[in-house]
Amino acid sequence: MKIEDILSCTPKVLSQDQREYYFENGCLLLENFITGDRLKKLQDVTQDFIEKSRACSASNDMFDLEPGHTSEHPRVRRLNMPYRQHPAYWEFTSDSPITDVAEDLLGPDVKVHHSKLNFKWSDGGEEVKWHQDIPFYPHTNYGVLAIGLYLQDVDDEMGPMGIVRGSHKREIFDHYNDNDEWIGAIDEKHYGRIALDQVDWLKGPAGSVTVHHCRAVHGSVPNNSPRPRPLLINAYSAADALTVTAHPYPGERADEIVRGKPARWIGYDPEPCLIPPDFSKGYSSIFAAQQEEDIANAP
Ligand SMILES: O=C(O)CCC(=O)C(=O)O
Known part of the structure; x- marks a missing residue:
């Protein structure tokens, strides 16, 4: 959908100024957006997954573990596809105020693309180097974004998400x-x-909730604080934006409609997009790729 058509729909949760800020800058921060029982439930479920990670000695489909992870001192980099792991995550992805945010910024028909929970562990949790999301999962148009939820308080010392304002309007690297x-x-x-x-x-x-456009250059520095920085990210696309390369996390609920209805017409944007490796052969994580850990078999 064109930006003016999206802006002409009545918003569910965002002000018109917030929507305009997003379209102009490619990012948005919503402080204290998720509160009360909804936040507490996600925090509790996440703590249970950290406990579960103690039984793992290597990364698997569920967890991406830092090299120093042990059962005594867990160091989880990422919980993969949280909404496949627990109904509380799926409820949050598919029917919550962040689904409303996705609708306010993508239009009434919305698909979920994938989800991940980046922990950025305390005392050195890894950086995420500057990158754009869309080269990981090209779509027929750029109506694609990611919404993050901080599960704990996050300050400058903890490697908050950094987004280059306006970069979504410039080149794809x-x-x-x-x-x-x-x-x-x-x-x-x-x-x-x-x-x-x-x-x-x-x-x-x-x-607090972060939003970034799929073309926005973003990243985060290491977390040198004594506190982990769990960020639960859900990526969504407009229903008329179809994926054109293999999904990094194919299967259950990939590209499922969460608002409105499936598209009858495909939306195309004219600008070219970088093609990623063939993820049908397996995908590990952005961390493994950036640290060049598994470069032979992952992307
Ligand atoms: O966790 C972060 O700080 C950034 C995450 C990110 O950009 C990604 O996973 O694509």
Whole structure:
């Protein structure tokens, strides 16, 4: 849908100013947006998954673990596809105020693309290098975004999500290195073309929500604080934006309609998008790709 058509629909939860800020800057922060029992339930369920991770000694379909993870001192990088792991996550993804945010910014017909919970553990939880999301999952148009929920208070010391304002309107960068290997990040040699002096560092109390456009350049620094920084991310697309390459997390509820109805017509945007590796052969995570851990078998 065109931006003006989206803006002409009555919003569910955002003000018109917030929607306009998003379309202009490619990002948005909603402080204290999720509160009370809904937040507490997600915090409790997440704590149970951390306990469960103690039984794992290597990354698997559920957990992406940091190299230093042990049963005594868990260090979880990511819980993969949380909404497949527990109904509380699915309820949050499919029918909550963040689904309303997706609708206010994508239009009335919305699909969920995938979900992940990035922990960015305390005392060195890994950075996420500057990247754009859309090269990981190209769609026929750019009506695609990601919404993050901070499950704990997040300050500057904890590696909050940083988003380069306005970068969604500029170029899509290469995410391969000079050897044609997928690195899931923008090579430093291109940093001169990113406006790194225009970063919004999105932080706030537990329950604050971040939104970023699929073309927005974003990343986060390591977490050197003594507190983990769990960020529950759900990515959505407009119903008329169809995926054109293999889904990184195929299967249950990938690309399921969560608002409105399926599209009858495909929406196309004219600008080209980088093609990722063939993820039908397996996908591990952005962390593994960026740290060049599994580069041979993951993307
Ligand atoms: O967890 C973060 O700080 C950023 C996550 C992110 O950009 C991603 O997983 O694509």
